[in-house]
Amino acid sequence: CSLGEAFYCRVSPEPLPDPYLISMNPVTAGMLGLDTQVFASQLPDWISGNRVPPGADPVAMLYAGHQFGHFVPQLGDGRAILLGEVKDTEGRLWELQLKGAGVTPYSRSGDGRAVLRSTIREYLCSEAMHGLGIPTTRALCITGSDEEVYREQIETAAVLVRMAPSHVRFGSFEVFYHRNQHDALQELADYMLTRHFPHLADQAQPYLAMFSEVVLRTASLISQWQLVGFAHGVMNTDNMSLLGLTLDYGPYGFLDSYDPDFVCNHSDHEGRYAFSRQPVIGHWNLTCLAQAMLPLFSGDPDAAVEMAQARLDTYEPAFVQAYADGMRAKLGLKEKHRKDHALVTDLLQKMQVSQVDYTRFFRALADFRMQDAGRSCVAADEFVDRDAFHAWGRIYAARLTQENSQDEARARAMRWVNPKYILRNSLAQQAIEKAENKDFSEIDRLLQLLSRPFDEQPENEEYAALPPDWAEKISVSCSS
Ligand code: AMP
Ligand code: MG
Secondary structure (H helix, E strand, O other), X not given: OOOOHHHEEEOOOOOOOOOEEEXXXXXXXXXXXXXXXXXXXXXXXXXXXXXOOOOOOOEEEOOOEEEOOXXXXXXXXXOEEEEEEEEOOXXXXXXXXXXXXXXXXXXXXXXXXXXXXHHHHHHHHHHHHHHOOOOEOEEEEEXXXXXXXXOOOEEEEEEEXXXXXXXXXXXXXXXXXXXXXXXXXXHHHHHHHHHHOHHHOOXXXXXXXXXXXXXXXXXXXXXXXXXXXXXXXXXXXXXOEOOOOEOOOOOOEXXXXXXXXXXXXXXXXXXOOOHHHHHHHHHHHHHHHXXXXXXXXXXXXXXXXXXXXXXXXXXXHHHHHHHHHXXXXXXXXXXXXXXXXXXXXXXXXXXXXXXXXXXXXXXXXXXXXXXXXXXXXXXXXXXXXXXXXXXHHHHHHHHHHHOOOOHHHHHHHHHHHOOOOOOOHHHHHHHHHHHHOOOOHHHHHHHHHHOOOOOOOHHHHHHHOOOOHHHHHOOOOOOO
């Protein structure tokens, strides 16, 4: 099953001069059964255009999207090139994409390139998210070149090889709805159903069932972002995966100190994609997808809207429940109690006032002892106002007692859900600066570190430290 010509343009990757391997991910390479030595020796030939990967039929996919709330009728892969699909060692198919491989018919005024900086950021973060157990596209390798690329300053070009079961986006549906091409819309939906939602084939209304599943996957994905403190930065509908994967890493950021108003993208002046707005934006984006899929739901427009609305209405409760369950797990709570919401809200509000580091706090909270209501717990050190923590700690201790919690067992469970290591901007920045001086070792080191974010790694303790003061000055924007 494959899609017809309406969905893409055939393209040829634009050769990048004198490419060299920057990093290869042994995990994804292993999944694909690649011999890393052989692959590393062939890769520069692909990227330089000397050879096309065997069996590849490179295309750029068409899509549209709502960018910062405004509909853009045509976007598409402006610098990503889909090489084709490969089977992993377990027989699962993965799309392989080159990101930064040159202009395509959808590049608009862009140069089709990706800079080394942003490529490292996507490479590391997609694998870090996977390590955290959050659905995401994956990364295979980075190839660099000394070719100059012009952004806010001069940088060098790189190509990321990324992989996903599908890179289809909400915007892939929007483009055909807005062009009134309902046949193409249906073809795309059939393709996705057959290939990626085969368990829904027997449903009375498969398109609606698929939409319904996308709603729930999106709610689940965004709840996981909120729980781990991840801000995507550019939640345009062209960056929303139909499979509920984290897709298109740009100016993302993890929370350092807890701040619901955190805006990681310096070009997002209105804070549309602020951390705390992500759940609402998820719903807004699903509304755009619903609109684009209406003709598939029913020939009667009113009936189609009603069906879509009923599915959209499942988003909020699904999100709220997933988030509440996740927060209970972060706090090591097994039972559900009426006042849990207040317990969490009170904590987060105190964390915000005291500028508490989100990741370090939850990790340290595993050491909370019920007997002394957390007076000896190092999590208090993260608070400017320690009394605020202790006031909350008394309520938390009472709540733990109520469900007969055991310190040791709870601590173990909490360390499974509260990561010790996250990809702070400052860590990525250090790897980038070294790489810009041709030392790629830090990329590999972080890749390895972040593949096991829940493990104590005593030799890597410094990576769990508070971010340095200079981290505040790191500026990330859409220019990548
Ligand atoms: P993004 O915000 O990175 O997801 O990109 C939004 C749109 O702009 C997509 O259609 C991209 O393919 C396109 N785009 C971003 N950067 C470039 C570039 N350097 N050259 C061509 N197209 C680009
Ligand atoms: Mg994008």
